[in-house]
């Protein structure tokens with residue numbers, strides 16, 4: 001279930017506009033969304049993408065694609081459960097894309113919140129999926145420190161700004 005082409009173009013534009021130093025992605029799969037993120041980072045001339053995938057087979061396939069496209073020097077693939085691999089992250093997260101299993105999007109956000117400064121964009125894919133409900137409830141409540149809007153492209157992207 002890769003991101004749609006329009007969703008990928010939106011991610012590209014958001015990254016070109018915000019020029020993040022560190023982009024984190026939850027859920028690489030075969031790397032389609034990562035290519036959009038990394039292309040924007042490459043065209044910005046600065047930054048890196050850290051992406052996470054628990055399937056060894058998918059991670060290996062994605063790495064092959066990243067090398068073939070010449071974007072591998074701006075991408076780091078963390079293999080394993082993102083709740084464990086991202087726990088070791090120490091640097092600020094300047095852009096977060098959440099596209100792993102939907103019931104884990106909120107736990108991953110909560111794990112990374114200490115590294116997310118005000119003004120940071122957090123984007124989640126597949127707003128239509130019921131399992132993303134707890135995450136959507138959280139980011140749509142301004143008491144939790146986000147201003148959130150649904151962007152109706154394909155299965156819906158939720159774009160949330162850390163306040």
Ligand SMILES: C[S@@+](CC[C@H](N)C(=O)[O-])C[C@H]1O[C@@H](n2cnc3c(N)ncnc32)[C@H](O)[C@@H]1O
Nearest residue numbers: 002003027029032033053054081082099100101
């Ligand atoms: C919808 S796919 C990602 C699609 C990809 N972002 C794209 O647009 O090309 C979700 C991926 O998240 C991975 N995933 C799910 N839970 C994970 C976890 N706890 N840690 C790391 N990866 C996980 C799955 O193995 C799957 O490949």
